[in-house]
Amino acid sequence: MTENRFPIDGRLPALLRGGQPLRGLFNGLPSPAIIEMCAYAGFDFVIIDNEHGSADLGVTEHMLRAARAAGIPPVVRCFEHDLPRILDMGASAVQVPMVQTVEQARRLAGMTRYPPLGARGSAFSTRAAGYGAFGGAGHTQRSNEGIAFIAMIETPEAIALAGDIAAVDGVDAVFIGPNDLAHAMGHGSDWNAEPVQRAIAQGLQAIAAAGKCPGIIALTPADEAKYGPLGARYFCNVSTSIITRALAQAASAGRDAAVRY
Numbered sequence: 001m002t003e004n005r006f007p008i009d010g011r012l013p014a015l016l017r018g019g020q021p022l023r024g025l026f027n028g029l030p031s032p033a034i035i036e037m038c039a040y041a042g043f044d045f046v047i048i049d050n051e052h053g054s055a056d057l058g059v060t061e062h063m064l065r066a067a068r069a070a071g072i073p074p075v076v077r078c079f080e081h082d083l084p085r086i087l088d089m090g091a092s093a094v095q096v097p098m099v100q101t102v103e104q105a106r107r108l109a110g111m112t113r114y115p116p117l118g119a120r121g122s123a124f125s126t127r128a129a130g131y132g133a134f135g136g137a138g139h140t141q142r143s144n145e146g147i148a149f150i151a152m153i154e155t156p157e158a159i160a161l162a163g164d165i166a167a168v169d170g171v172d173a174v175f176i177g178p179n180d181l182a183h184a185m186g187h188g189s190d191w192n193a194e195p196v197q198r199a200i201a202q203g204l205q206a207i208a209a210a211g212k213c214p215g216i217i218a219l220t221p222a223d224e225a226k227y228g229p230l231g232a233r234y235f236c237n238v239s240t241s242i243i244t245r246a247l248a249q250a251a252s253a254g255r256d257a258a259v260r261y
Helices: 012-017 032-041 057-070 080-089 102-111 137-146 156-160 162-166 178-184 194-209 221-230 239-260
Strands: 022-027 045-049 074-077 093-096 148-153 173-176 213-217 234-238
Touching: 012 137, 012 148, 022 032, 022 239, 032 045, 032 057, 045 057, 057 074, 057 080, 074 148, 080 093, 080 102, 102 148, 102 162, 148 162, 156 162, 156 178, 156 194, 162 173, 162 194, 173 194, 173 234, 178 194, 178 213, 194 213, 194 221, 213 221, 221 234, 234 239
Parallel strands: 022 045, 022 234, 045 074, 074 093, 093 148, 148 173, 173 213, 213 234
Antiparallel strands: none
């Protein structure tokens, strides 16, 4: 059985440990086609956003299938209570928002891995195990080696613990959520405010110093140029922002053309 026949795309943990920048994006649209488009565009990963997106679990599973078919590692941003089912659907990684403490990070990391590395419940009838076709010890090993856990830190309290959270065994990357951080610091949605940027820099450097992959929103090449020297390597854009911007440009160009002609 060739590796690409397994439902889980297990490349992401090694990519997060590597030294190269990774570019992906959050997608909250309940559309497998968007997932395929992200793959064909050349992104390194895609985040199915089940925190702010509208996909139910059935649609999420179809988006995971689309990612596997198109060849892009799928991350699912979800809450703790959905972790078991998201993992059994075959996600390459889970990204959990609002991780606040070392203890929480340790518990979540344990939920993503089977014993003896964690406490994930075992079932081989799931899509992740090929509905039983790829179950047993091989599935357990592939899952423990090929599924990543990404913690999101989004408050000043979590930034202060960034290095300690990153150092937890089983945490593969730590992503700083700048918008929630700005709100928590009293700056509304202005994450470019100087105190927020200082907190982001502090967090990125602490995560990198702990030997884990730091992540951050990067909407422009200038964002990557700013955060890359601080250690960031897991850069995320947002699909709806890209689409809305392109649509606005197309609409504006159409109006201009109507005026000209």
